[in-house]
Structure formats: C-alpha cells, structure tokens
Amino acid sequence: MTNKQRTRTDYAASILGARGSMSVGGGAYSEYGGATTCVLVRFAGHTALLDAGTGLLNLPAELLTAPSLPLLLTHAHADHLLGLPLCPYVMRRGARLEIYGRTRNGLDAETQARRLLSPPLWPVGPEKLPAEIAFHDLPDEFYLGADSRAASRETGGIHVKTMEGEHPNGVSLLRLERDGRSVVLMTDCTLTERVWGDALEFARGCSLLLCDGQYGDDEWRVCSGFGHNSWKTAARFARECGARNARIIHHDPFHTDAILNEAAHETEEICPGCAFAKEGEVIAL
Numbered sequence: 001m002t003n004k005q006r007t008r009t010d011y012a013a014s015i016l017g018a019r020g021s022m023s024v025g026g027g028a029y030s031e032y033g034g035a036t037t038c039v040l041v042r043f044a045g046h047t048a049l050l051d052a053g054t055g056l057l058n059l060p061a062e063l064l065t066a067p068s069l070p071l072l073l074t075h076a077h078a079d080h081l082l083g084l085p086l087c088p089y090v091m092r093r094g095a096r097l098e099i100y101g102r103t104r105n106g107l108d109a110e111t112q113a114r115r116l117l118s119p120p121l122w123p124v125g126p127e128k129l130p131a132e133i134a135f136h137d138l139p140d141e142f143y144l145g146a147d148s149r150a151a152s153r154e155t156g157g158i159h160v161k162t163m164e165g166e167h168p169n170g171v172s173l174l175r176l177e178r179d180g181r182s183v184v185l186m187t188d189c190t191l192t193e194r195v196w197g198d199a200l201e202f203a204r205g206c207s208l209l210l211c212d213g214q215y216g217d218d219e220w221r222v223c224s225g226f227g228h229n230s231w232k233t234a235a236r237f238a239r240e241c242g243a244r245n246a247r248i249i250h251h252d253p254f255h256t257d258a259i260l261n262e263a264a265h266e267t268e269e270i271c272p273g274c275a276f277a278k279e280g281e282v283i284a285l
Contacts, residue, residue: 011181011285013208014040017055018277020187020214020228020250021079028256033279036079037187037250039210043178043285046158048072048144050174050185052099055279056083064088066095070148072138072160073101074187075171076112085117085124095131098148100138102162102172110135138162138172163202165189167227175202181285182206184243187250191229191237200241207285209243210277212250216263219252235267235274245285247277 017023017035024034036053040060047063049056049071063069069089074080089095101109110126113135118125126133136150144158145151153159161175167188174185184206191199203209213234215223220230229237231248238246248267251260260276267274 010042010044011179011207012042013183013210013283013285014042014060015055015247015249015277015279015281015283016040016058017053017083018247018249018251018279019053019055019079019253020212022253023054023079023082024253028258031257031278032251032260032276034253035279036082038083039183039185041158041176041183043158043176043181046144046146046178048158048160048176050074050176050183051080051187052082052084052087053080054083056087058279059087059089064092064095068096068098068148070098070100070144072174073099073109073172074174074185075104075167075169076101076109076116077169077188078116080188081113081116084113084126085122085129090129090131090133093130096148097131097133098136099133100136102138102164102170104170108135108137161202163198165199166192166195171227173199173202175206183208183210183285185210185249186237187212188227189229190224190227191233196237199237203237203241203243205242205244207244208283209238209241209246210249211237211246213248213267213276214250214252231263231267231276232270235270238274239271245283246271246274247281247283248274249277251276 016038035055038055213231214228
C-alpha cells in the first residue's frame with residue numbers, strides 16, 4: 001500500500017491525557033478530561049508514546065498485545081510519570097516497554113523513575129512489573145525502528161529530534177517525523193526570549209503542534225516562574241511557527257470546561273484553529 005492509498009487516520013495523534021500538574025475528575029472536566037499528559041502518535045504502522053502521565057491508562061486495547069512500545073519522556077516530574085506503574089501494558093508478561101529520557105540533576109531516566117516508583121512513595125518498582133522495561137538515554141536526534149529501539153536513517157522508522165526547553169529541572173521538546181508528517185510536543189517549557197527563536201525553528205511547519213498554555217493572563221502574573229506559558233503565548237507561538245494544526249495542552253487542574261471554553265475565544269482570535277486539547281481526541285496528521 002502506498003502512502004497515497006493510506007487513510008488519514010493511519011497518521012494521527014491521540015490525546016490520552018491533556019491535564020497538567022495534577023489529574024482531576026468530575027462533571028466539570030468531562031469535555032477536556034482530567035488525565036495528565038500522554039500522547040499516542042501513529043505513523044502508518046509505527047507507534048510512539050509521549051510522556052507517561054495518568055493518560056497512559058487510556059492506552060487503546062489493540063496496543064496491549066504489541067510486542068514492544070516506545071515511550072519518550074519530556075521529563076520525569078510526577079504528573080508526567082504516574083501512569084507508568086498502573087498502565088495495562090506493563091501488566092502483561094512478554095511485553096517490552098522501551099523508555100527514552102534525558103539525564104536530569106545527574107540522574108539517568110531509570111534512576112529518576114525509581115526515585116518516584118519505590119517505597120515508601122510507591123510499593124512496586126519498575127523491576128517488579130510483569131513487562132520488561134528498558135531505559136535509554138534520549139539522544140538529540142535518532143530513529144525509532146519497528147521494534148521500538150533506536151534504528152538508523154537507512155533502516156527507517158520514526159525520525160525523532162529533541163531540544164532542551166526552559167523548565168525547573170529541565171525538559172526535552174520532542175519532534176517526531178515520518179512520511180512528511182510531524183508532531184511537536186512542547187509541554188512544560190516557558191517560551192522565554194532565550195529559547196523562542198530556536199523553538200520556532202524546531203517547530204516550523206509541523207503537522208501538529210502541542211504547546212503548553214497552562215495559564216490565563218491574570219494567573220501568569222503569579223505563575224510566570226513555574227515553567228509553563230499563558231495560553232495567549234501558546235497561540236501566538238502556534239501562529240508564528242506555521243503549524244498546520246495546533247492544540248494547547250497541559251491544562252491547569254483548576255480550569256474547568258467552562259473556563260477553557262471561554263479561553264478558546266481568546267486563542268482563536270490570535271491563531272484561528274488553535275484549540276485546547278481534549279482527552280480522547282484523535283487528530284489526523
């Protein structure tokens with residue numbers, strides 16, 4: 001089957017979790033969801049998971065029998081990692097999860113995960129889960145092969161590019177490309193003047209931009225040092241980088257559906273078509 005014969009849904013990003021900082025629940029959050037950050041990207045048979053927030057528990061049933069899955073971590077703050085120990089995939093013997101993360105504060109990805117997922121904070125460490133979990137350093141640029149492990153340009157796969165952003169303890173921005181489609185995840189990164197230009201080039205012309213926009217203007221006056229953005233900044237960035245499609249992600253746990261729906265009017269004026277990501281949404285690339 002050629003690329004032209006494939007349906008658009010062969011290339012898609014599924015929002016498994018769009019919330020930031022803390023998962024929430026209840027009727028006031030039914031439209032945008034309460035699970036924390038996790039995105040599933042599909043490129044015509046090649047699959048990647050981005051971040052392991054509680055949205056990881058929403059992994060589609062057809063992937064639970066995959067022999068291996070790659071998981072790329074932007075960083076290991078708790079809201080981006082807490083889906084890992086209860087994800088149905090890691091409860092299956094014979095499964096293999098390939099986790100890629102950058103060393104932070106002198107700790108590699110495995111040590112970061114174990115710091116959180118170990119007694120007394122959590123009763124079960126990664127080594128006690130039924131699935132095999134392998135940790136890898138997240139390179140600046142590499143290819144993910146069909147077996148979820150690092151490959152080469154010649155063998156093909158998903159082309160992954162990374163860039164360091166502005167966030168307490170650090171964060172990796174992710175760009176995944178294949179067959180002329182691309183997804184950029186820029187969560188937990190304050191788009192300061194120092195990184196703005198490089199980030200624009202990193203995201204330039206992507207099929208889908210997922211950009212942190214946790215706060216409104218009034219909140220930003222208090223929260224500007226927390227490592228996030230205002231939703232107006234996210235919308236302006238989406239417009240300037242020329243993203244073909246854009247979603248604002250990492251919603252504040254206190255922002256109900258009503259607040260986000262009202263905020264959507266502001267972002268639409270800045271960047272037409274830029275919307276707030278919804279848990280369960282599947283976006284064609």
